[in-house]
Structure formats: C-alpha cells, structure tokens
Amino acid sequence: MTSKHLIEYAQASADVRAVYDDIKRVRQVEDVNNFWKCLAAHPPTLRRTWESLKEVMQPGALDPLTKELIYVAVSVTNNCPYCIASHLAAARRAGMTDAMFGELQAVVGMANETNRLATGYRVPLDAALQD
Template sequence: MPSTLIHNSTGSHDRWSTLSPDAYRLHLPAMGVARYSRMLYASLGKTMTQHLTEYADASPEVRAVYDDIMQTRKVDQVNNFWKCLAAHPPTLRRTWESLKEIMAPGALDPLTKELLYVAVSVTNNCPYCIASHTAAARKAGMTDEMFGELQAVVGMANETNRLATGYRVPVDDMFKWP
C-alpha cells in the first residue's frame, strides 16, 4: 500500500507523515493518542462534522440526561459524544444508562474497566473512544508504562487471534467450559 503524505498542523510533515493509515496502529505508543487521532483523521480526508447539541439548545429530555452525566461524572459540561447522540434522545438516554451501569464500580475496578475500553477502542479503530477513554484511564491512574504495555497486549492479542482464526485452531479440551 503506498504511503499517504500527512501534514501536521504547521503544514510541514514529520517522520510519521508518510505512514499508511494501517501502520499508525503499530506506532501508537511512540506517537501518542492525540497525534494518532489527528493523523488518522487527516488520512481519512475531510471529516464530516455531526451536529452537536449544546446544553442551552437542548430539549428538557436531553438536558435531563446531560444533567445526570455531569452529576455522575462530576464535570461541568458533557463531551461531544453525548452532544452528537442528543440528535436522537432515546439513543442518548439508552446509551448513557447502559454505560453508567456497566462502568459503575463492581468486580472490576474503574481503571481496569477503562483499560479494557481503550483496548477495544484501539482494536475497533475508534480515535474518539481511544482519546476519551485514555483520558479517563489516566484520571483513574494509568501511567505511560501501563499504556505502552496495554498497546503491546492489544497488538499481540490481535495478531494471535488472527492466526488462530486463520489456521482454524481447534479449542483444547482444557480450555472449554465445563
């Protein structure tokens, strides 16, 4: 696959500029999430901006969800993900209620849940989710070393999953549920 020339915000390019979009994932720990997200968006061309429903413009139904998000997360504004979902209030409400329940304290601690969210987001190639859940993981205690190790595990898991799938490896009896 030929490289895609990506210009940074200054209009010049740097050593990451000629990577293909697929190659970015291999360099994520070295590049950092913010740079990865900018370059991925640039490689995809001009991105379509969705309508963002601000609090002042929101319906009472949407404001109720926004208020719950802000109260639960102890923040003074909602992020763009929720503002986009507000275009369809039932989806906003359902998604928030599900996320709130799943990410609440339980058998897994908050950092572990955020690390899992980052891992799945990387695998699904979702720059927005990578950025937002990396920020949440850092807030919950993730270090740079943990982030690097997480990326190594994600990369290895994806590689070995593909090999096992490609070779159609039968599941060993000792790994099967009783």
C-alpha cells in the same frame, strides 16, 4: 468529517438537558463531550446509552481503572479514535501511568496478532480448553 447535529445545552430539550446534567454531575465536568451531543439528536438513544454506560462502568468486581483499560483496548481494536481518546483520558484520571499504557498496548497488539493467526489457521480448540 464532522457531525452536523451536535446538540448544545442551550438548544437541548428538557429531556436532553436532564441527561446532560447527569453526565456532568457523574463525570464532574462542566460540559458534555461531542459523543453525547451527537447522540442527543435522538434523545431515547442518548438516555439509553448513558444509563447503560453508567451501569457498566460503575465499580463492581472490576475497579474503574480496569474497566477503562478494557474500554481502551476494545476501542483500539475497533479503531475508534474518539473512544480511544475519551477513555484514555478517563483511564489517566483513574490512575493509568505511561508504563501501564505501554503494557496495555503490548497486550492489545499481541492479542490481535495471535487472534488473527488462530483464526487464519483455523486452529481447533484443545480438549483441555473446552468446558
């Protein structure tokens, strides 16, 4: 299924173009990807999402590669093929190796399995793990 409302730069309003220009500048790309073009159908959502993403993904206590790896892990768990592809590309640009990706997938798979087991068995929280 494809979206019927991709807003290309040439058809975009001045507000949308401003966000697109910022995305291209920050990400050092020639065009924005389809995620942003879809969100541009509602410019306030486009701007809010871009500003939030910039803030969250900027270097901080966690480096950019770690943030991208976390983003990939959550995207895999949430079964979002678009976000998986987008953030795998970003993780690779930030230095992710094939070995790192393999370990990431192992951790994601194990966490999902043990999360389901703990939830299914309704395992009570140990006293030592409580605040």
